[in-house]
Amino acid sequence: MLDNLKNTIDVTLEEISVITGEIKNKIDKIWTDMWAGGVTNPLTVIEQITYLMFIRSLDEKELENESFEALTSEKMEKIFPQDDDGQAMRWSKFKDKDSREIFGVIGQKVFPFIKSLNGNNASAFSRYMENAMFMIPTPQILQKIVTGLDDLYEKDLTGLDMQGDLYEYMLDKLATAGQNGQFRTPKHIREMMVQLVNPTPDDTICDPACGTAGFLVSASEYVRKKYEATMTSEQWEHFDKGAFSGFDTDSTMLRISAMNLMLHSISNPDIDYKDSVSKQNEIISKYSICLANPPFAGTVDSESINDNLKAICSTKKTELLFVALFLRMLKKGGRCACIVPDGVLFGNSNAHKELRRELVENQHLQAIISMPSGVFKPYAGVSTAVLIFTKTDDGGTDNVWFYDMKSDGKTLDDKRQETDKNDIPDILERWNYLDQEFDRAKTEQSFFVTKAEIEGNGYDLSINKYKEVIYEKVEYDSPKVIMERIDQIDEEIVTLKTELKELLNLDL
Known part of the structure; x- marks a missing residue:
């Protein structure tokens, strides 16, 4: 939908957008209206609001096309039919109508129309509308939502960054984990991982368990902020169409992730319905970066697992299969930052040991950042770590950097309130000057461990295996x-x- 991505960025990244209390109150009011009408599933609420945001964005794009056509006399392709019925479907035409008329226009005309955009619109969002359902129950509630969104856009959402921040705020309201232990990765953890792999405008970035596309959004924001002023037209084209890929097995998540990316200025991401660890996924050596928080504690049918993943580690455990998948999907020299449960680091099964041996002996395992168990509360209390490695297929691991994160800037209880204790700035600072870490003792918060020592410990990668504790007499x-x-x-x-x-x- 965005023909010239660079020209559509309404605000510079120096103008940092902030979701204020007033804006939160407005979106909370829309949320409350949905709940009062009987739509109580947070995912459904976000999905229905997403549809309306998309409907409004189509009219905004049409208005841009009309303005451009008036200024240049160059004919632009129209989104809406030019007859009376087609024009009546535009947000600007129906938003001030009677509630019953708005309900009829959206439910009977606009919604079927956006579902049929499949073949005529290049956006990833439109590709996943086939099974979408309009679930706003009454004309009165729909009118409240339309009025509330219009007020937000007219007064508060001054650019793509602010729209994206608003969507992040809505996604933060998802307070339930998925069936296989899937849950949203906190934004500050995603941003830390993105900075650790340092993506560029030329990278191809994939999250094969993308959920709401948080990692792809964080990576896109990082690239924009760091390289916007120097990116070439070819790099902007790549940014819009080829740089970001994500897979999931939930159509609702695919719709939400596509909208999330569109609101962060990526109109044509490669978002696809795919069981990443199955035989359905044959992608090999395609991406230069993988960023992911794959599902934990899940198992898959052994018959459906891709054979080349079994060659790395024969298992049905999703947390192991996804690490093997990253190795397969990355190009040589490709970088990965992924979250794994602590069991991956010290599990005693043959599959656990073989996977760790593969990382240490045949790839370049660079770092393991142990995170406190409260990072994912209130969704889960599981202890996790961030693995950082580069695919070489020829070794390269001489020393592995370990960091014992004790705090991430928030309390580690269910409330997750802001706190002054935060190790993330220290992690990033030390990562940029790793040469200075070799002199640090294993009694400190970060230190190096040699490959020989890891091998001698059966490729155990848990930090407690190597961290030395001084006991005071x-x-x-x-x-x-x-x-x-x-x-x-x-x-x-x-x-x-x-x-x-x-x-x-x-x-x-």
């Missing part, structure tokens, strides 16, 4: 002194009891 008093102190306490107790009895006798 505690001096205790002699038994004689302790007994004297106990005798003194006994005497005091006797005295107090005597005084209490005297008081009680007086009262009687």
Whole structure:
């Protein structure tokens, strides 16, 4: 939909957008109206709001085309039919109508229209509308949502960055985990991982378990912020159409992720319905970066698992299969930052050991960042780590950098409130100056471990295997002194009891 991506960026990244309390109150009001109408599933609420945001964006694009056509006399392809019925489907035409008329136009005309855009619109969002359902229950609720969104766009959403931040705020309301342990990765953790792999405008980036496309959004924001002023037209074209790929097995998630990317200025991402670890996925050596938080604690049917993943580690555990998948999908020299449960680092099964051996012996395993168990609360309390490695197929691991993250800037309870304790800036600073880490002892928060030591420990990659703890010697008093102190306490107790009895006798 965006013909010239660079020209559509309404605000520079220096103008940092912030979702204020007033904007949050407005979106919360829309959310409350949906709940009051009986739409109580957070995913459904976001999906229905997404449809309306998309409907409005089509009219905005049409208005841009009309303005461009008026200025240049160059004929532009129209999105909406030019007859009366077609023009009546535009947001600007129906938004101020009676609630029953809005309900009829959207439910009977606009919604079927956007579902039929499949062959005529290049956006990833339109490709996943086939099974979409219009579920806003009443005209009154729909009118409230239309009015609320229009107010947000007219007064508050001044550019693509602000729209994207608004969508992130809505996605943060998803408070339930998926069936296979899927849950949203906090934005600050995603941004840390993106900075660790340092994507460029020439990279091809994939998340094969993309969910709401958070990692792809964070990567796109990083590239825009760092390279916007120097990107060539070819790089902008790549940014819009070829740089970002994501796969998922949930059509709702695909629709939401496509909208999330569109609101972050990527109109044509490669978002596809795909079971990434199955035989359906034959992608090999295609991407230069993989970023992911794949599903934990899940298993898949052994018959459906792609054979070339079994060659790396024969298992049905999704957390192992996805790491093997990253190795297969990356080009040589490709970089990966992924989240794994701690069990991947020390599990005793043959599959666990073979996968770790593959990373250490045949690839370049660079770092393991151990994260505290509260990072994913309130969704889950699982202990996790970030693996960072480069695909070489020829080794390269000499030393592995370990970091013991104790805090991520938020409390580690269910409330996850802001706190001054935050190791992420230190992690990023040390990552940029790794040469200075070799002198650090294993008693410190970060340190290097040699490949030989890891091999000697059966390729165990848990930080506790190598971290040294200094125990302070505690001096205790002699038994004689302790007994004297106990005798003194006994005497005091006797005295107090005597005084209490005297008081009680007086009262009687």
